[in-house]
Amino acid sequence: MGSTSHSSRGKDLGPVLDALREQGWRVEDTERGHVRAVPPDKTKPIVHFGHSRFPRSMRNAISELRVSGFVWPPQQKEEEMQPVKKSFQEQLRTVKEDPPSPPAVQVVPPKKTEELSVDQLLERWKAAKTNFAKALADVGAAEDSVEEAQALLAAERNSLMSAETRLITLRKELDEALDQYGMGGR
16 A cells, blocks of 8 residues: 555546645555545544546545545645635725726616515526536536546446457467468468
């Protein structure tokens, strides 16, 4: 069992392994090529996961790691943080010093929207929530279909490679048999 490295893992797993180490986790390879992540808090469970490049596998692994205290995505370091936006007063001062040019197109104020009752708003919210849940389920089903298709494609590639290997072996056997009976000389 050794320490995992970027070269032995998919490129998607590298940032996760780096973040684990930065947060004090012990990260090791198992004998079967999986990853064992030991949290710094010994009361939390150890997490084992594979090195699959499937997005669903990565999300599941990160979810299990979070249960044991892993923070993902990692918080930005102070020097990497975006500059703080100017306060309203600073923005106003900038506008007074350098007023913006008038827009090329006439800006039309928005029309007054219809006033809705609480019940109407609640019904619209429920409909939006239902549509969101359906869309989320469709996305999950599509991801599953893609993963299944990728697995089938990999299986077909393996089958094709096996068939090519078998064909090469049979061709060698045929050449040897033809040579044995003096019919070779291709």
